[in-house]
Amino acid sequence: MTATSAVTAGHGGGSADRGAPVVSFRAVNKNFGAVRAVAGLDLELRAGETVALLGPNGAGKSTALDLLLGLRNPDSGSVAVFGTTPAKAIAAGRVGAMLQSGGLMEDVTVRELVGLACDLHPRAYPVDRVLKDAGIDGIGDRKVNKLSGGQEQRVRFAMATAGANDLIVLDEPTVGMDVTARQAFWATMRGQVEQGRTVLFATHYLEEADAIADRVLVLHRGALIADGTAAEIKARAGARRITFDLDADRDGRIDEAALRGLPRVVGLDITGPTVRIRSDDADATMHAVYALGLYPRNLEVSGLGLEQAFLAITEAAADTATPAATTTATAVTATAEEPGNR
Numbered sequence: 001m002t003a004t005s006a007v008t009a010g011h012g013g014g015s016a017d018r019g020a021p022v023v024s025f026r027a028v029n030k031n032f033g034a035v036r037a038v039a040g041l042d043l044e045l046r047a048g049e050t051v052a053l054l055g056p057n058g059a060g061k062s063t064a065l066d067l068l069l070g071l072r073n074p075d076s077g078s079v080a081v082f083g084t085t086p087a088k089a090i091a092a093g094r095v096g097a098m099l100q101s102g103g104l105m106e107d108v109t110v111r112e113l114v115g116l117a118c119d120l121h122p123r124a125y126p127v128d129r130v131l132k133d134a135g136i137d138g139i140g141d142r143k144v145n146k147l148s149g150g151q152e153q154r155v156r157f158a159m160a161t162a163g164a165n166d167l168i169v170l171d172e173p174t175v176g177m178d179v180t181a182r183q184a185f186w187a188t189m190r191g192q193v194e195q196g197r198t199v200l201f202a203t204h205y206l207e208e209a210d211a212i213a214d215r216v217l218v219l220h221r222g223a224l225i226a227d228g229t230a231a232e233i234k235a236r237a238g239a240r241r242i243t244f245d246l247d248a249d250r251d252g253r254i255d256e257a258a259l260r261g262l263p264r265v266v267g268l269d270i271t272g273p274t275v276r277i278r279s280d281d282a283d284a285t286m287h288a289v290y291a292l293g294l295y296p297r298n299l300e301v302s303g304l305g306l307e308q309a310f311l312a313i314t315e316a317a318a319d320t321a322t323p324a325a326t327t328t329a330t331a332v333t334a335t336a337e338e339p340g341n342r
């Protein structure tokens with residue numbers, strides 16, 4: 001899909017219906033041959049939410065966004081946008097999208113290209129405003145084929161926000177941007193959120209999800225394995241990380257079974273004398289360590305970042321033998337502490 005075709009026409013006005021959910025997936029399946037790209041996905045987005053869609057490579061994020069935008073049809077289940085089909089919601093101009101694959105017309109200026117997007121939008125904003133809001137008013141006269149990757153992304157963003165859409169869908173919008181450009185981009189995006197828009201963005205930058213989103217969805221093998229605030233997802237994965245050294249017993253061993261049986265432990269790793277525990281209640285776990293008569297040395301207790309929580313829950317989901325469609329967020333509690341999570 002081109003970025004141009006992502007810019008849609010219609011009556012939107014920056015305020016979503018309060019009644020119908022903005023987006024609703026019901027038992028949606030999408031296969032590509034033997035690959036289950038989206039597997040029994042149930043999902044609802046509500047007006048005004050800023051939602052991050054996370055998941056490892058191949059988790060089904062882009063496919064889910066394609067289904068949401070009516071670019072693909074589900075094999076089974078249903079997708080509704082503003083209470084109607086994606087095609088009708090898009091034809092009504094309520095959805096703006098910025099997709100990974102959006103090619104840009106090359107032999108035109110930034111202003112001409114964004115102006116075209118405005119021309120196609122019945123509730124368009126003036127092109128100067130769109131350029132300014134996207135932070136590209138300074139490069140309006142530059143040819144599109146002379147832009148850096150980060151500038152191209154901003155042009156795509158401008159085209160997706162050329163008019164008064166109620167929902168903005170962004171597939172990895174900050175790919176190719178440096179840290180400064182990313183920060184500037186999200187400052188721009190916050191302006192859109194403040195105008196009452198619902199925003200759904202797929203990202204691999206977990207710090208973006210943590211900082212920007214008020215809701216985080218984690219997809220794995222096409223199924224939703226976690227849905228909550230970043231704080232809730234961290235808590236679900238075991239919010240605290242406890243590290244200490246233990247002296248071995250007379251046989252030169254550390255009693256792993258006793259440590260595994262400690263209360264509130266959701267992950268355990270023992271390397272030499274060093275014990276690493278993930279716990280959802282560090283106080284309760286440590287009280288029990290002392291009650292066992294152990295004498296931990298070099299004790300450290302720290303919070304788990306979203307990145308570590310994300311790794312923990314996707315690894316837990318990968319470890320379960322159940323099909324992706326039936327995997328739930330409770331799988332988080334089955335994870336073992338992995339060295340890679342630290």
Ligand SMILES: Nc1ncnc2c1ncn2[C@@H]1O[C@H](COP(=O)(O)OP(=O)(O)OP(=O)(O)O)[C@@H](O)[C@H]1O
Nearest residue numbers: 032035036037055056057058059060061062063064
């Ligand atoms: N057109 C297609 N034909 C065949 N398989 C596809 C097609 N599109 C996606 N897939 C497969 O479907 C699965 C989900 O892919 P998708 O692109 O939705 O994942 P993603 O979460 O967006 O990944 P990434 O983070 O790498 O962009 C993958 O296994 C992918 O190889």
